[in-house]
Amino acid sequence: MTRPRALLVVTGSELVRGERTDRNGPFLAREVLEHGLDPARVTIVGDAEVELEAALREGLQADLMLTSGGLGPTHDDRTVELLARVTGRPLRVDAELEATIGAVSRSVADRLGRPYADFERGVRKQASLPEGAVSVGLAGTAPGLVLEHEGCLVVVLPGPPPELRRLWASALESEPMRRLLARARPPGRRVLRFFGASESSIARALEEAGGERPGVETTICARDFEIHVDLVVDPGAEREADELEAALVAPVEQWLFSRDERPVEEHVLDLCRARGLTLATAESCTGGLVAERITRVPGASDVFLGATVAYADEVKTEQLGVPPELIERHGAVSAEVAAAMASGARARFRADVAVGITGVAGPGGGTPEKPVGLVYVAAETPEGARGIDFSYPSDRDAVRSRAAVASLHLLRRMLTRS
Amino acid sequence: MTRPRALLVVTGSELVRGERTDRNGPFLAREVLEHGLDPARVTIVGDAEVELEAALREGLQADLMLTSGGLGPTHDDRTVELLARVTGRPLRVDAELEATIGAVSRSVADRLGRPYADFERGVRKQASLPEGAVSVGLAGTAPGLVLEHEGCLVVVLPGPPPELRRLWASALESEPMRRLLARARPPGRRVLRFFGASESSIARALEEAGGERPGVETTICARDFEIHVDLVVDPGAEREADELEAALVAPVEQWLFSRDERPVEEHVLDLCRARGLTLATAESCTGGLVAERITRVPGASDVFLGATVAYADEVKTEQLGVPPELIERHGAVSAEVAAAMASGARARFRADVAVGITGVAGPGGGTPEKPVGLVYVAAETPEGARGIDFSYPSDRDAVRSRAAVASLHLLRRMLTRS
Structure with a gap:
């Protein structure tokens, strides 16, 4: 038994030109997969009529076609009009929908101090549906739609990701979608x-x-x-x-x-929390990236105290107590300085656990002995200290990301073993 | 005169399932646009034969088809085989290519301590090209290809983004591509x-x-x-x-x-650098995000001294000198504390310019007076101090990002006007 096949059609000039990365396709693909359908294809097109029309026509071959974008009030938003064309269904103004969209537009007109007449054509356009299509709710003034056509369920969704997610949830509750999902086989993951x-x-x-x-x-x-x-x-x-x-x-x-999807920073926080430990970071080449990742996690504040980003050497000395002689002797990028940064952060923040990171992120600043990509990480817990280093000659972003990931995994390993 | 039309075919199971976001489509679309062609469609499919074959067949309708992925040595990497099928061209082993790929594979086999026989079939597969196709270089053991077929130029590229970019550069130098680009009209931007x-x-x-x-x-x-x-x-x-x-x-x-693409943090750094000013940040709800953004810019170290991420109140007091009474009286999320954090960072780091940020990122921690999304930002320059606040009830990531952007723009405005 094969799964029902789903095609995704994403429209947006800035997406097909690569000026913005599409988030709706990946979101809908994951959703479709989770509900037991097979995401077979994502097609991204701009607002050129011929391209969008061809994509919609192909989408009708699937059991489910999801579209994202092209629902605005202006003439270059063509998804609904072209859906009517490829299904051979006439566009009809839905009176109830026209009243609802009209009310929203009136309040926008009032707020902007513009005559409602400016909006009237747009309202009429957005209230025009292919025969048989049913609204699943509004995103601003744009309705999301479901339409059954010759064995294909079409779900028309707006482009802005939060609105798309909201109307997708509502489309999942619709009768035709429930019938389709009854044929699906949600897999385990x-x-x-x-x-x-x-x-x-x-x-x-x-x-x-x-x-x-x-x-x-x-x-x-x-x-x-x-x-x-x-x-x-x-x-x-x-x-x-x-x-x-x-x-x-x-x-x-x-x-x-x-065996779950928690990112490593969440593991670190959970390990600390389980033992009532507090955490601080001292960062040079990562520039705050480790602290930023840790504080992305909701509730980080019951474990994480803070960080010192010590970009300049004086900051390492004054804010973290790294002895200037140590920097003099071993260089700011060294195992010794990483260890002193970790100790310093632990002392200054009165934290139970701390990590220190120093390296050459590049593209400048490399030397034959200390090339771009060389990174030292040191961590201290109540049980002891450990240091690692690695060399990852790459671009600045990659060196910094890798240093952050390595730091978080060092903490995780030390907290797991102890 | 219309521009030559380009279709992009991206293959990867993890991409069509939304488990990973495609970076190659947007990259190639921007490249194609910049070279004066029209990126008309990006199609993302998995490794299912029928889906990839259909996508390749459609791609042949364009003036240029670019493919990404599906070039590995195993049987589920099918791009080349299916390209041969849709163009009706026999697959032939290219002897020279087989020797080159064989040499790479031999060294991999040696390194892994595995018999070369394990690799032989893969080498033969990767050295098999549709008649008329020409290699533009290797990504690991996978050749990138160019092939002219009935008015369509096909460029076959590997999936890993750095390899794709390298072989794309090489494909741009190929004869058939030069001929195509001669018909293109690179636009201004x-x-x-x-x-x-x-x-x-x-x-x-x-x-x-x-x-x-x-x-x-x-x-x-x-x-x-x-x-x-x-x-x-x-x-x-x-x-x-x-x-x-x-x-x-x-x-x-x-x-x-x-009027250019420099991100705001680069404007801030350039404005400081022009006047010889140094910079520091004091961050609570942003957790280091502002420092992280600033230090993403190569060469930030000649302006940026460092940051204190003061997540806990004691850190605000001890590391930034924010009076405990101030926190007591106005709360940690207040205009007064933001201003004290900025002053404190300026003093402790001996920086010319500093910014302080405090807010409620959520999802927890909101109160009726201080709801989730409330953020205070204060900045100090040699010319004076300024504070702003805003309320942006949203998810944690969005509140933090908006706080960081607002902070950087506050610095930019103050440094521009002074």
Whole structure:
């Protein structure tokens, strides 16, 4: 039994030109997959009529077509008009919808001090639906729609991501969607997260575990210097998945750090919280990135006290108590200074746990002995101190990101083992 | 004269499932546009044969088809095989390529301590090209290809973004690509960046300036709490573009902060550098995000001294000298504490310019008087101090991002005026 097939059509000139990265396609693909349908294709087009029309026509071949964007009041927003054309359905003004959109537009007109007449044509356009289409709610003045056409369910959604998400939730509740989802098979999902192993070593472990098995789809991907393995498991294939998972993990278990999607900073916070420990960071080349990642997590404030970004050497000395002689002797980028930064942060913030990071992010500042990409990280917990270093000659962003990830994993390992 | 039409076919299971966001489509779209072609469509498919084959078949209708991904040694990497099928060209082993890929694979086999026989089939597969295709270089063991077929130039590129970019550069130098580009019309591009104006007020200014004009395409987009207007100008339409630009800018000039793509943090650094000023930040709700943004800019270290992330109240007091009574009286989230944080950072770091940020990022921690989204920012320069506040009830990430952007723009305005 195959899953119902879903095609996504995303429209936006700035998207097809690469001026903005599409977020709606990935969101809808994940949603579709989670509900047991097969996201088979994402098509991104601009507002050129011929391109959008062709994309919509192809979308009708699927069991589900989701569209994002092109619902505004102006003439270059064409999704609904072209949907009417490709389904051969006349556009009709929905009187009730016209009244609702009219009321919203009137209040906008009042607020802007413009005559309502300016809006009237737009209101009429946005209230015009292909015969058989039903509104699932408004995003501003644009209705989201569902329409059944010759075995394809079409869901028309607005472009702005928050609005799209809201109307998608409402479309999921619609009758035609419920009927489609009754034919779907929501898969199980398992997640394995590794740090410290290469993508090829994990790929080899998977291969030696027998590769994919019937009913189990596996993706391996390197993301943010970690290796993420996702298993999508058909109903009934749980035992196959258990076996595959066990065989895959066995040879690489020492690098497995998570079976859920919490990012590493959340692991660090949870490990600290469980033991009532507080945390601080002292950052040079990462410039606050580690603190920023930690404080992305809601509720970080019950563990995280603060950070010193010590970009200038005087700041390392004055704010973190790193002895100037140490910098003089070993250089600001050294294992000794990283350790002194961690100790300094722990003392100054009166934190239980602290990490110090110093490195050459580049593109300037490298020397033959201390090249771009060289990073030292040191961490202190109540149980002791540890330092690591690595060399990752790359661009500035990548060096900084890798230094941040390495710091967080060092903390995680020390807090896990102790 | 219309521009040659380009279709992009991106393949990757994790991409079509939304598990990873595609970066190659947007990159190639920008490249194609910049070289004077029309990026008409981006199609994202997984490794399902039927989906990829259909996408490639459609791509052949364009003047240029670019593909990304599906070039690996294993059977589920099918781009080349399916390209041979849709063009009706036999696959032939390229002996020279086989020798080169074989040499790379031999060294990988040696390094991993595996027999070369394990790799042989993959090498043969990767050295098999559709008749007429020419290699433009290797990404690992995968060749990038160019192939002319019935008026369509096909460029086959690998999935990993750095490799894709490298082989794209090499494909641009190929003979068939040079011939295609000779037919293209590279447009001019102008950039206007606004902060503080709403998207609709800029859209209205554009409308009143006469909207788009022949040869000038305009996109308005809200990004990172700024409004970005891009003008794509056909050769010969420069005067139209000048007129449109002048008429558009006139009513909204007070919010225009840039005619180039430098992010606001780079403006702040450049303004400081021009006057020899140093900079520090004191951050609570932003958790280091402002420092992180500033230090993303190469060469930030000649201006930026450091930051204190004062998440806990004791850190505000001890590290920044904020009087405990001030926190007691006005609360940690207050204009008074933001101002004291800025002063404190300026004093402790001996910086010329400093900014202090405190707010309720949420989702917890809000009260009726101090709800989630309330943010205070204060800045000090040698010329004086200024504070702003705003309320932006939203999710944690959005509140933090907006606070960071507002802080950077406050610094920019103060440094511009003085």
